[in-house]
Amino acid sequence: MEDGKSIGIIGMGDMGKMYARRLSDAGWKVNACDLPDKLDSLVDEFRDRPKVEIMPNGHLVSRCSDYIIYSVEAKNIDCVVRTYGPSTKLGAIVGGQTSCKAPEIAAFEKHLPSDVSIVSCHSLHGPGVDPKGQPLVLIKYRASDAAFNFVENILSCLGSKHVYLTHEQHDRITADTQAVTHAAFLSMGAAWMANAQFPWETPRYIGGIENVKMNVTLRIYSNKWHVYAGLAILNPSAQKQIKQYAESVTELFKVMLAGHREELRERIHAARKAVFREDRAKELLLRDEVLDRFSLGELPEKRLKNNHLSLLAMVDCWWKLGIVPYDHMICSTPLFRMWLGITEYLFCNDELLEEVIDTAIDDNTFRADDLEFTFAARDWSSRVSLGSFNGYRDKFEEIQRYFAPRFPEATRLGNEMIKTILEKTKGV
């Protein structure tokens, strides 16, 4: 490895460990730490990897490493960089893995010595997904070409697709792709819990699009709350989009309740025209055989109808915000691709879309679910707008406890689903 240079990782949670394993497998010396109370267990866990040296704190990591990655909670980034930043080795390069870059760059600007270069990164996938072929954002904020090339060379062992952005572009795009996607799935989970449902036990929620909704919702709730809270609350563009999503849900639900079929049809078709190209149906990201394969419950003989308020509102929201989601495929996460996949599956099928409009107007059996979904979307939006980390955490963890017994199975199915979908969407 390049002249005995080494890499520092501050924060050995899920992402930090994944980086430590992959970088050391590629032959790099890694110096890593977490909070002091995890020292012994980390030393134990990495005992069989001589290339990973676990250190007691970030000062020790910072003073001996040539590229230091902060992989801590986004909400703690200022405090952690303030503590260890001044110990950074003279002339080293620093970056971060947090999901929202404005606070991370601000912390680097404020607390790092001026001789230190800044090159940040963001793997656009969770720790359980193979990084190969997934987007990896690289941000050259304050660095020479040589320093940037050094970082790019280190991270090339992940096999990811490199995407070069400024930190402002990164935050704008991830608000469009991640934050609003998470808001939709978080709201589904909240609504199911409010109605005391486990959707895989209800025939009308099994098969096709419903499988993706359930698996992704459970996948999100099985993760750590701070990941979603950080990227929603700390990113100002995200707040705006989550608010628009809640407004789209509310307005569409009111049109449904009032029974205004033509108004609903016109609005849905206007949104469809703005978001989907006319020939999109020829190249759908997802098809029936893929969608039906990953069920948590028994598939019913005949597919049951749903008005898919969550999906109608998503396209309405993109339309209102002038977002064309395909523009962001280069920066998409697996969950975003699945969300876009089921959205276009619905909107690019005239017959299904017409059935959804009729169901929305004529079928009363979804009203209770839609009411709870509307409350949930608005509640998530107000917690995010208030910037309330505690409020976000309380709600997230309550719902997490409710669904926890099904996490192992949902994670297994979700991983298979992601793998299959990634194969189907290669090159998109």
Ligand SMILES: NC(=O)C1=CN([C@@H]2O[C@H](COP(=O)(O)OP(=O)(O)OC[C@H]3O[C@@H](n4cnc5c(N)ncnc54)[C@H](OP(=O)(O)O)[C@@H]3O)[C@@H](O)[C@H]2O)C=CC1
């Ligand atoms: N999980 C995901 O899917 C992805 C996450 N990210 C981002 O990566 C970052 C890390 O996420 P993830 O690994 O999932 O989260 P984790 O909570 O698993 O990891 C963060 C780790 O940092 C530790 N930490 C906090 N303060 C310090 C400190 N002062 N010194 C050393 N360690 C500290 C935490 O300890 P403690 O728990 O005790 O506070 C924790 O172990 C986040 O900013 C997240 O937004 C990016 C891409 C994907």
Ligand SMILES: O=C(O)C(=O)Cc1ccc(O)cc1
């Ligand atoms: O795919 C998703 O949206 C995830 O939920 C995983 C994830 C979470 C945080 C990130 O910064 C990147 C990826």
